[in-house]
Amino acid sequence: MSWRKDQGRAERGYHHGNLKEALLQAALDLISKKGPAGFTFADAARMAGVSPAAPYRHFRDRDELIASIAQRGFEQFESLLTQAWDDGRPDTVTAFERVGKAYLAFAREEPAFYSAMFESGLPPDANPTLMAASERAFAIIRAAAERLAALAPPGMPRPPAMMMALHIWSMSHGVASLFGRGDAARRKLPMSPEDLLEAEVLIYLRGLGFRTDQRPGTAAADDKPAGEKAGPWGKPK
Amino acid sequence: MSWRKDQGRAERGYHHGNLKEALLQAALDLISKKGPAGFTFADAARMAGVSPAAPYRHFRDRDELIASIAQRGFEQFESLLTQAWDDGRPDTVTAFERVGKAYLAFAREEPAFYSAMFESGLPPDANPTLMAASERAFAIIRAAAERLAALAPPGMPRPPAMMMALHIWSMSHGVASLFGRGDAARRKLPMSPEDLLEAEVLIYLRGLGFRTDQRPGTAAADDKPAGEKAGPWGKPK
DNA sequence: CGGCTCATGTAAAAGCCGTTCACATGAGCT
DNA sequence: AGCTCATGTGAACGGCTTTTACATGAGCCG
Numbered sequence: 007m008s009w010r011k012d013q014g015r016a017e018r019g020y021h022h023g024n025l026k027e028a029l030l031q032a033a034l035d036l037i038s039k040k041g042p043a044g045f046t047f048a049d050a051a052r053m054a055g056v057s058p059a060a061p062y063r064h065f066r067d068r069d070e071l072i073a074s075i076a077q078r079g080f081e082q083f084e085s086l087l088t089q090a091w092d093d094g095r096p097d098t099v100t101a102f103e104r105v106g107k108a109y110l111a112f113a114r115e116e117p118a119f120y121s122a123m124f125e126s127g128l129p130p131d132a133n134p135t136l137m138a139a140s141e142r143a144f145a146i147i148r149a150a151a152e153r154l155a156a157l158a159p160p161g162m163p164r165p166p167a168m169m170m171a172l173h174i175w176s177m178s179h180g181v182a183s184l185f186g187r188g189d190a191a192r193r194k195l196p197m198s199p200e201d202l203l204e205a206e207v208l209i210y211l212r213g214l215g216f217r218t219d220q221r222p223g224t225a226a227a228d229d230k231p232a233g234e235k236a237g238p239w240g241k242p243k
Numbered sequence: 244m245s246w247r248k249d250q251g252r253a254e255r256g257y258h259h260g261n262l263k264e265a266l267l268q269a270a271l272d273l274i275s276k277k278g279p280a281g282f283t284f285a286d287a288a289r290m291a292g293v294s295p296a297a298p299y300r301h302f303r304d305r306d307e308l309i310a311s312i313a314q315r316g317f318e319q320f321e322s323l324l325t326q327a328w329d330d331g332r333p334d335t336v337t338a339f340e341r342v343g344k345a346y347l348a349f350a351r352e353e354p355a356f357y358s359a360m361f362e363s364g365l366p367p368d369a370n371p372t373l374m375a376a377s378e379r380a381f382a383i384i385r386a387a388a389e390r391l392a393a394l395a396p397p398g399m400p401r402p403p404a405m406m407m408a409l410h411i412w413s414m415s416h417g418v419a420s421l422f423g424r425g426d427a428a429r430r431k432l433p434m435s436p437e438d439l440l441e442a443e444v445l446i447y448l449r450g451l452g453f454r455t456d457q458r459p460g461t462a463a464a465d466d467k468p469a470g471e472k473a474g475p476w477g478k479p480k
Numbered sequence: 481c482g483g484c485t486c487a488t489g490t491a492a493a494a495g496c497c498g499t500t501c502a503c504a505t506g507a508g509c510t
Numbered sequence: 511a512g513c514t515c516a517t518g519t520g521a522a523c524g525g526c527t528t529t530t531a532c533a534t535g536a537g538c539c540g
Contacts, residue, residue, distance in 0.1 A: 048526055059489075180414055213447055257504080
């Protein structure tokens with residue numbers, strides 16, 4: 007936390023100087039505490055130390071603020087996924103799993119962003135730039151699926167890469183939204199969401215012909231027989 | 244639509260006679276139109292033709308109304324899933340897929356229920372009876388997973404049935420909540436959500452050692468070699 | 481430096497919603 | 511017939527969203 011005049015409380019001229027940013031920050035705080043429904047425009051204004059009408063100089067209405075947050079969320083999300091994917095290093099499957107973990111980490115650590123992005127109830131077609139940001143983030147998953155598809159054993163029937171990407175996305179989102187957030191969490195689970203998703207993805211990949219019992223440092227050496235070993239699921243704890 | 248005094252408009256004594264039910268109906272209408280956030284208590288009262296204070300004779304507050312709807316939703320959901328599962332007839336895998344389709348059908352055809360159940364932002368621990376209803380619905384999926392697990396080829400590593408159930412649930416919920424509702428739908432898709440989920444589940448099951456290229460009328464005959472055939476994905480349309 | 485202008489903030493008000501409270505009504509029982 | 515209590519009403523409070531007219535002062539131009 008480090009704006010110029012802290013918390014907008016004390017000496018602050020007629021003009022705030024950084025209100026737009028302050029409102030976005032305040033909204034993030036409030037959404038993470040009370041969900042996107044519980045957040046109010048007036049609260050954000052109060053938290054920034056301005057009158058309830060001030061935010062309208064920066065956002066057409068409450069929805070536009072939420073959309074801005076969602077947009078910013080998708081950008082951070084894209085950057086996080088890009089980093090996790092790391093262009094498929096050290097090997098495709100490892101990187102792919104890292105993407106799944108990054109997905110859950112984002113949902114867990116940035117619940118406010120995640121809610122704004124996926125649970126705000128905004129019409130996705132209304133905001134072209136928002137939809138574009140969302141698609142850029144999905145493009146990472148899609149690119150990863152593409153690489154994965156190219157690597158799948160031949161002779162197996164194989165779905166289009168787009169479909170694989172959608173599958174992975176739906177698994178990740180399903181786990182995240184049912185079990186993802188620790189704080190105002192949804193349901194209780196005999197294991198961590200991360201473990202749940204990892205096992206799910208590994209089984210799915212095995213269904214595509216990948217051998218997932220263990221992975222070497224590089225993709226090239228990845229061709230041992232299917233294992234009779236432990237599998238991706240630990241003890242239920 | 245068939246209450247006693249239609250729409251509460253015309254001659255209606257001081258007492259409504261069926262207000263609780265009318266409010267639930269009205270709320271369902273409104274939620275399906277504007278989402279659980281856009282729904283207002285006052286609107287429901289107006290639609291039932293009573294004063295804004297009347298609903299408080301039947302629900303402690305707005306949240307309790309939504310919780311009632313979620314509860315009712317879980318009950319219908321449970322009944323639908325039970326019917327779809329049909330105790331595993333004619334064979335386990337077929338019945339299992341039917342459950343997945345029923346899941347999506349519910350999300351699509353009862354978006355108001357689905358929203359109230361999964362997207363209302365209600366604290367799930369606050370309503371013990373609601374949570375119980377939710378768990379009864381999940382128990383169907385869990386029972387189906389149990390049967391499926393028993394059928395999985397031995398020699399394969401196999402996750403606990405509970406985990407399988409959670410996997411299936413997360414896939415279904417992920418697809419439903421990302422692509423499920425046709426009306427105020429979320430994202431565009433090159434295929435139907437049903438096809439997407441079916442392929443996803445089939446690949447997952449194959450990852451557990453099931454042969455899913457084609458299914459016979461009964462589970463007993465289900466032991467042909469893995470197919471090199473078309474697979475669960477059609478043309479992308 | 482003086483003055484203009486326009487982005488940015490304020491105050492006030494209208495309209496809506498959730499919620500509460502005292503009060504009205506009349507359905508059903510005795 | 512009369513009582514009672516569940517059910518509905520009206521009015522009121524505070525809070526939220528959004529609009530409108532007005533205030534402020536930062537940045538620019540001469």
